[in-house]
Amino acid sequence: MSIEEQKSQINGISLILIAVILFPFAFLLMLSLGRRWAYPMLLPAEWTLDNWQAIWGGQAGLGESLLLSLALSLSIATIATAGSFWVSKQVAYHRNRQRWLVLAYLPYVFAPVILAACLQYFFIRWGLSGKLGGVAIAQLFITFPYGLIFFTSFWTERMLSLEQLIATLGGNTWQAYTKVLLPVAKGPILTCFFQLFLISWFEYGLTALIGVGKVQTLTLKVFQYINEANLFFAALASCLLVMPPIVLLWLNRRYVFSKVI
Amino acid sequence: MRTTAHRTPHTEMQKTSTYIGLGLFFALTAFPLLLGIGYALLFSLGLAGMLSEGFTSEHWQAVLGSESFWETMAFSIYVALVSIGLAVTLAMLLVVRWPRTFESTPLSFFIYWPLAIPAIVMAFLIFQLLSKGGALSRLAFQLGLVDGLSQFPDWVNGQYGIGIITAHFFMALPFFLILYTQMYSHEGLKGLMQQAFTLGANRRQAAWRVAVPVLLRRSFATVVLYFLFVMGSYEIPLLLGSQSRQMVSVLTIQKLQRFNLADIPQAYTISVVYSVMVVALVLWLLGAKKQV
Numbered sequence: 001m002s003i004e005e006q007k008s009q010i011n012g013i014s015l016i017l018i019a020v021i022l023f024p025f026a027f028l029l030m031l032s033l034g035r036r037w038a039y040p041m042l043l044p045a046e047w048t049l050d051n052w053q054a055i056w057g058g059q060a061g062l063g064e065s066l067l068l069s070l071a072l073s074l075s076i077a078t079i080a081t082a083g084s085f086w087v088s089k090q091v092a093y094h095r096n097r098q099r100w101l102v103l104a105y106l107p108y109v110f111a112p113v114i115l116a117a118c119l120q121y122f123f124i125r126w127g128l129s130g131k132l133g134g135v136a137i138a139q140l141f142i143t144f145p146y147g148l149i150f151f152t153s154f155w156t157e158r159m160l161s162l163e164q165l166i167a168t169l170g171g172n173t174w175q176a177y178t179k180v181l182l183p184v185a186k187g188p189i190l191t192c193f194f195q196l197f198l199i200s201w202f203e204y205g206l207t208a209l210i211g212v213g214k215v216q217t218l219t220l221k222v223f224q225y226i227n228e229a230n231l232f233f234a235a236l237a238s239c240l241l242v243m244p245p246i247v248l249l250w251l252n253r254r255y256v257f258s259k260v261i
Numbered sequence: 262m263r264t265t266a267h268r269t270p271h272t273e274m275q276k277t278s279t280y281i282g283l284g285l286f287f288a289l290t291a292f293p294l295l296l297g298i299g300y301a302l303l304f305s306l307g308l309a310g311m312l313s314e315g316f317t318s319e320h321w322q323a324v325l326g327s328e329s330f331w332e333t334m335a336f337s338i339y340v341a342l343v344s345i346g347l348a349v350t351l352a353m354l355l356v357v358r359w360p361r362t363f364e365s366t367p368l369s370f371f372i373y374w375p376l377a378i379p380a381i382v383m384a385f386l387i388f389q390l391l392s393k394g395g396a397l398s399r400l401a402f403q404l405g406l407v408d409g410l411s412q413f414p415d416w417v418n419g420q421y422g423i424g425i426i427t428a429h430f431f432m433a434l435p436f437f438l439i440l441y442t443q444m445y446s447h448e449g450l451k452g453l454m455q456q457a458f459t460l461g462a463n464r465r466q467a468a469w470r471v472a473v474p475v476l477l478r479r480s481f482a483t484v485v486l487y488f489l490f491v492m493g494s495y496e497i498p499l500l501l502g503s504q505s506r507q508m509v510s511v512l513t514i515q516k517l518q519r520f521n522l523a524d525i526p527q528a529y530t531i532s533v534v535y536s537v538m539v540v541a542l543v544l545w546l547l548g549a550k551k552q553v
Contacts, residue, residue: 013359013362014362014367014368017362017368017371017372018367018368018371021371021372021374021375021435022371022374024375024378024386025374027386027389027390027396028382028386031389039394039398039399039402039410040398040399040402040403041399042396042399042400042403083285083289086282087282087283087285087286089282090278090279090281090282090283090286091282091283091286094279094283100283100286102543102544102547103286103290103291103294104286104290105543105547106290106291106294106539106540106543107290107293107294109486109489109490109539109543110294110493110536110539111492111493111494111495111509111510111535111539112495113493113495113510113513113514114493114509114510114513114532114535114536115293115294115297117301117513117514117517117528117529117532118296118297118298118300118301118529118532118536119293119296119297119300120517121300121310122296122297122300140289141289141290141293141294144289144290145289145290148286148290173274201379202379202380202381204379204380204381204495204496205495205496205510205514209514219379219381219496222381222382222385223381223496223500226385226388226500231389234385235385235389238382238385238386241379241381241382242377242378242379242382245376245377246374246377249370249373249374249377
């Protein structure tokens with residue numbers, strides 16, 4: 001097979017795969033714009049923007065859920081990134097580094113909803129059940145270990161040497177962080193921030209259990225609409241859930257997903 | 262003397278930082294997990310909770326002796342094995358056969374898009390596509406393949422978990438495609454394959470003897486972690502599973518939220534069994550990684 005033929009084959013496969021990838025997004029958008037989709041019609045009988053206009057309407061409460069989810073995920077991503085960046089340094093340079101890391105892996109691979117089930121009693125006891133603060137703390141339990149594992153590989157011998165050099169040259173800890181470590185870590189920090197944002201943004205089981213349905217994030221809204229058999233609003237809430245990650249991806253896929261892999 | 266005087270406050274500060282750091286590490290990582298599993302264990306043994314009447318192994322006997330529990334564990338393992346097995350196999354085949362396809366400009370961007378779909382949205386999508394009233398059923402009707410809803414197969418909420426497996430498969434496939442595309446270039450597989458061809462191997466031999474073993478070995482830990490993730494998944498089986506055959510997370514939460522109070526200790530027992538399994542797998546995985 002000539003190089004030209006190979007190239008056209010690859011282009012053909014690429015086009016088919018791109019169409020397959022875009023189909024779910026187009027399907028969700030179609031449903032979010034539709035009304036009256038009776039069997040066996042392939043497409044909805046009516047097309048309308050009313051569903052989208054209802055986002056900020058009082059009844060649906062989708063706008064509030066969107067803002068709540070954004071605020072929660074941004075806060076979690078900020079706190080967990082900052083916290084895990086600093087703590088990972090203490091763990092990475094500790095003589096028992098491997099032991100600590102084993103402990104960090106466990107909540108990372110543990111099913112969040114089972115962790116929430118085991119901790120639910122304490123959240124009720126401490127008055128955190130059904131509260132935004134409770135959901136935030138519970139989400140920290142799954143995002144923080146992820147950030148910790150993520151950053152541990154950043155603290156290498158080279159970083160230690162850099163820090164020692166700063167100390168030798170008379171720099172203090174604050175200067176070491178602001179002038180050297182944070183600028184060097186800018187890329188990994190952004191990657192970790194976006195990924196922790198996504199973990200929190202996608203979370204359902206733990207949020208539903210600790211929030212007892214009162215902390216209505218977008219994932220809970222999707223589930224609520226599915227239960228109510230309101231597939232058009234479920235599709236609309238799904239579109240809202242999918243949009244921020246796509247925007248982040250558009251901005252820079254290197255930061256958003258590179259280390260997930 | 263001067264050096265010691267200079268070092269002491271610095272070392273002290275470092276020590277304090279280490280203690281605070283490790284304290285935070287424990288508070289946010291190990292403590293919640295130990296607290297949760299510890300409470301679940303005590304509850305399952307009748308030593309904690311409002312219903313506790315002293316030590317008993319009754320709940321453990323009930324769970325470990327029940328057929329439905331082992332069926333749930335087997336079903337969870339089956340779903341994870343089939344969905345991950347299919348995704349890993351197809352991703353590997355595609356990358357080894359057309360390694361440059363996923364590096365081409367438009368696809369290398371779009372291949373990341375499916376990672377932006379949360380589990381609950383994927384479950385909703387699969388339901389709308391594969392259920393009896395879904396898009397595929399409508400298409401089958403329009404093409405004259407079925408005469409109505411009832412003739413369309415039970416792919417969603419069925420006994421074999423086809424809907425759950427499909428959802429997990431479509432979530433895992435892009436992930437492994439990206440993973441293997443990156444590994445293919447990082448591990449210099451193009452050169453290794455070329456070398457195999459020079460030594461007389463045909464395309465199939467080069468793929469099976471060179472590319473696949475390298476990719477499998479390098480991705481082994483990720484595959485096991487993904488397996489655990491699928492086994493413990495909640496939203497997808499909750500929406501696409503059946504009432505009679507449940508996955509472990511769904512069964513645990515249902516037992517916890519039922520009105521029958523006797524089910525609660527059983528929910529905690531299942532949580533402990535699942536935890537032990539996860540911990541054992543992770544320790545084994547880390548041990549195996551160390552040996553490599």
